[in-house]
Each structure stands twice: as structure tokens, then as C-alpha cells.
Amino acid sequence: MNSIHSGxxxxxxxxxxxxxxxCTTDPNSYKSLGDSFRMxxxxxxxxxxxxxxxxxxLAETPKRAVKFFTFExxxxxxxxxxxxxxxxxxxxxxxxxxTEAIVVNxxxxxxxGLQANRNRFTEQPSTxxxxxxxxxxxxxxxxxxxxxxxxxxxxxxxxxxxxxGFYFNVKNIIPVNKYCSHTRxxxxxxxxxxxxxxxxxxxxxxxxxxxxx
Numbered sequence: 001m002n003s004i005h006s007g008x009x010x011x012x013x014x015x016x017x018x019x020x021x022x023c024t025t026d027p028n029s030y031k032s033l034g035d036s037f038r039m040x041x042x043x044x045x046x047x048x049x050x051x052x053x054x055x056x057x058l059a060e061t062p063k064r065a066v067k068f069f070t071f072e073x074x075x076x077x078x079x080x081x082x083x084x085x086x087x088x089x090x091x092x093x094x095x096x097x098x099t100e101a102i103v104v105n106x107x108x109x110x111x112x113g114l115q116a117n118r119n120r121f122t123e124q125p126s127t128x129x130x131x132x133x134x135x136x137x138x139x140x141x142x143x144x145x146x147x148x149x150x151x152x153x154x155x156x157x158x159x160x161x162x163x164x165g166f167y168f169n170v171k172n173i174i175p176v177n178k179y180c181s182h183t184r185x186x187x188x189x190x191x192x193x194x195x196x197x198x199x200x201x202x203x204x205x206x207x208x209x210x211x212x213x
Contacts (some may be wrong), residue, residue, distance in 0.1 A: 006186035012049050014056075015040075015115050047121035052114035054127040055132050059107035071164060086169050093164030097156035105152040106145045109134065 016036050027058065040048045074092035109133050117124050125133065131145070138144030 007172040014111070015049060015051060044118070044120050051117065051121060051124065052111035052127075055107040055111040055114075059104055061106050063100055067096050067100045067160065070099045071160070082089055086165065089168040090161050090165030094157050094161035096164070097158070097160030098153055100160065101149070101152040104156065105149050106131075108152060109147050135188075 044051075044211060071092050074095040075088060078088045078092055081088075108128060113130055113134065114127065124130075134145050138147070140146065142149055176191060
């Protein structure tokens with residue numbers, strides 16, 4: 001369900017962005033976010049916001065699986081190289097993003113093609129028929145189902161490099177609180193007792209004590 005929700009939300013945002021980013025000489029381009037909302041609703045109906053919805057939903061689960069699985073594999077491989085932990089996480093993230101782009105790009109091409117179609121939602125070709133049309137007419141290569149592959153590599157590679165590099169390095173310097181009791185009964189029981197919290201900065205682990213109140 002989380003994958004479906006994420007795919008739906010991302011698709012609507014991508015649809016509006018794509019329509020606004022169209023070349024200004026394109027007669028179908030919109031002037032602003034408000035203009036795109038109004039025109040899509042008036043000319044294509046409510047379902048016009050959901051054009052190309054199926055490709056991102058289908059891609060979401062394998063995309064996340066590939067992202068996190070390959071990140072762990074690249075991280076293990078980089079363990080044999082003399083790199084700092086911060087650089088290891090960033091490079092592993094870059095590798096996972098580049099691998100993820102291979103999976104995502106064909107879905108992106110089909111999605112954008114469906115979003116570019118100004119017919120009403122019910123008049124559009126289905127996702128599978130449009131994918132077959134691309135393969136038949138333009139092939140599977142960089143001019144067909146993998147059109148825009150370089151841009152997708154850059155987007156996912158840079159994003160995952162920053163995401164994993166930032167997340168794991170910040171995570172290592174945030175204090176880890178060992179006091180995990182949240183109920184009122186537990187707090188009353190521990191009141192006045194000395195507790196110990198442990199936190200980690202890089203490879204160094206430190207601790208301090210405090211009194212529950």
C-alpha cells in the first residue's frame with residue numbers, strides 16, 4: 001500500500017511539472033502551476049491528473065528493492081578498499097542509484113509518453129499497448145524504451161549518493177537513548193533511578209548517566 005500511495009503522489013507532481021516544463025513554443029504548454037491545474041481539470045477531467053499512473057506504481061516496489069539491496073552489496077565490496085566510512089556510504093549510494101536507474105528508466109519513458117497525450121484519460125492507450133508501441137516503433141535502445149537514460153542515471157545516482165551519505169553519517173552522531181519505556185507505569189517505576197544513555201560519534205562510543213524524573 002505504501003508503494004501505491006507513493007506512486008500516486010509522485011505521479012501527480014511529475015505530471016504538473018512535466019506540463020509546465022514543456023517548451024514555451026509548444027501550444028500545449030501551461031503558464032503556471034495554477035494554470036496547469038485549471039486546464040487539466042477543464043479539458044481532461046479529474047482523471048487527467050492520473051495519466052501515466054500505472055508505470056510508477058509498477059516500478060515503485062522493484063525500485064526500492066534494488067536500491068537498498070544493491071546499496072548493501074556495494075557497501076560490502078567497498079569494505080575491501082581503504083575508504084573512510086563517510087565516503088563508503090556515499091559511493092555505495094551512488095552505485096545503488098545508477099543501478100536503480102536501469103530498472104526505473106523504461107517505466108519513466110512510458111509514463112512521460114502517456115502524460116504528454118492530451119486526450120481524456122478514457123481515450124488514452126493502455127500502459128502495455130503504449131509500451132509495445134514504443135518497442136515496435138523505436139526499439140529498446142537509447143532512442144526507444146531507454147530514451148533519456150543518461151539523465152535518469154544522473155538523477156538517481158546523485159540523489160542516492162547524497163541520501164545514503166547524509167543519512168548514515170548523521171545517524172552515527174545522533175545520541176542513542178537506551179531508555180525506551182514509554183508507558184506511565186514504567187516511568188513511575190523508574191522514577192529516581194540512574195539510567196545510562198549511549199551515543200556514537202564516528203567509531204567512538206560514549207555514554208553518560210542521568211536520573212529519571
